[in-house]
Amino acid sequence: MTHVQALRCRECGREYDVAPIFTCEWCFGPLEVAYDYDAIRASISREKIAAGPLSIWRYSDLLPVDRNPAVDLGAGFTPLVRADRLAAELGLGEVWIKNDTTNPTNSFKDRVTAVALSKALEFGFKVAACASTGNLANAVAAHAAHAGLRSFVFVPANLEQGKIVTTAVYGGNVVAIDGNYDDVNRLCAELSGTYPWAFVNVNIRTFYAEGSKTLAYETAEQLGWEAPDHVVVPVASGSLLTKIRKGFDELYKVGLLDDEPHVRVSGAQALGCSPVAAAWLGESDTIKPVKPATIAKSLAIGNPADGYFALDAVRNSTGGFAAVTDDEIVDAIRLLARTEGIFAETAGGVTVATLAKLAAQGVIRKDERVVVYITGHGLKTLDAVVGQVGPTTTISPTIDAFHAAFDPEDLLA
Numbered sequence: 001m002t003h004v005q006a007l008r009c010r011e012c013g014r015e016y017d018v019a020p021i022f023t024c025e026w027c028f029g030p031l032e033v034a035y036d037y038d039a040i041r042a043s044i045s046r047e048k049i050a051a052g053p054l055s056i057w058r059y060s061d062l063l064p065v066d067r068n069p070a071v072d073l074g075a076g077f078t079p080l081v082r083a084d085r086l087a088a089e090l091g092l093g094e095v096w097i098k099n100d101t102t103n104p105t106n107s108f109k110d111r112v113t114a115v116a117l118s119k120a121l122e123f124g125f126k127v128a129a130c131a132s133t134g135n136l137a138n139a140v141a142a143h144a145a146h147a148g149l150r151s152f153v154f155v156p157a158n159l160e161q162g163k164i165v166t167t168a169v170y171g172g173n174v175v176a177i178d179g180n181y182d183d184v185n186r187l188c189a190e191l192s193g194t195y196p197w198a199f200v201n202v203n204i205r206t207f208y209a210e211g212s213k214t215l216a217y218e219t220a221e222q223l224g225w226e227a228p229d230h231v232v233v234p235v236a237s238g239s240l241l242t243k244i245r246k247g248f249d250e251l252y253k254v255g256l257l258d259d260e261p262h263v264r265v266s267g268a269q270a271l272g273c274s275p276v277a278a279a280w281l282g283e284s285d286t287i288k289p290v291k292p293a294t295i296a297k298s299l300a301i302g303n304p305a306d307g308y309f310a311l312d313a314v315r316n317s318t319g320g321f322a323a324v325t326d327d328e329i330v331d332a333i334r335l336l337a338r339t340e341g342i343f344a345e346t347a348g349g350v351t352v353a354t355l356a357k358l359a360a361q362g363v364i365r366k367d368e369r370v371v372v373y374i375t376g377h378g379l380k381t382l383d384a385v386v387g388q389v390g391p392t393t394t395i396s397p398t399i400d401a402f403h404a405a406f407d408p409e410d411l412l413a
Helices: 037-043 046-050 056-062 084-090 109-123 135-147 161-168 181-192 205-222 239-253 275-281 307-316 326-340 346-360 378-384 399-405 408-412
Strands: 004-009 031-035 080-082 094-099 127-131 150-156 173-177 230-234 264-270 321-324 369-374
Touching (some): 037 056, 080 205, 084 346, 094 205, 109 135, 109 205, 127 181, 135 150, 135 161, 161 173, 161 378, 173 181, 239 264, 239 307, 264 307, 326 378, 346 369
Parallel strands (some): 094 369, 127 150, 230 369, 264 321
Antiparallel strands (some): 080 094
């Protein structure tokens, strides 16, 4: 991997050899991958990417793993859908939906997991593990099964049943914890020091997080190698938002974008778990941990590891933040489904509700090209809309009953 130079602390800048480590020994800051962008620039091109697989691995030059052996279930290169009807409802101009519901386990977590487990195999790990609010559990269990690895996934016991079932079906170990995600994450941090396992969001986190950049790469490629003006990103740990911004910047560094991107980045959180949004709205640099209480469980991280970095990215890009209620989340799920035919999980409802709120506030402007990231499928969180939607009517099996329920003149209009 001549394009990977080292691991570098995001706080103090100290460098480390490439290894399954994630914090700086000196200041305890998080580590990230440092690349040789000149080497990448010399080897990468739009034509090379276009000739690559229809997955995240078309951008392998920008990822911290060797192409082979890569754990590949086909994650990535998901649709970018122009959302004119949604835009019209919100009084906006050009809106696009990056629809990651079509990934192998129906969320963006397939991207980060593919990178993490590919790296885990390079390091020689035999067991994959994670702390998860659901989507990552699905992805790790599926990719571990595909790669022939044992798996242990740890989740809050009150997780949506659909996410538990769609994790357990892959045959790995699913461990439910009496506590919230932050409790689960603390346990996994302890276990990572006890067992020689690849915890994708602990000791492999440095590499895992890089998979999120592919959302930016695909967005630019699908827009004809142009960056959008504004993006709206759901915030849990904060890593997704920071890596999407990093992805656009990297494309310019290696010559894939002609113009330097000035992408405004906005963050979306549920009001019941909004520590980063609260800091933004309070004009504070302090992110205070909270106890999650929201239907958006995939975003329910009360003490976000990358919260400060996400806050900084939004401020530096002159974006915005919003925190939305559970009712607003459900309304937004239905709005997106009704206008664009895309069924999002509760995290997507948070993102669309934030789009609506920031548009109403004038933070997102009508003259901007906006990309909204929908990170998971609504079938994962059916409980959120049960009771809110159902049959239009129930009738007996006769044409007279149908006409009694629906005016024939309206049907022909």
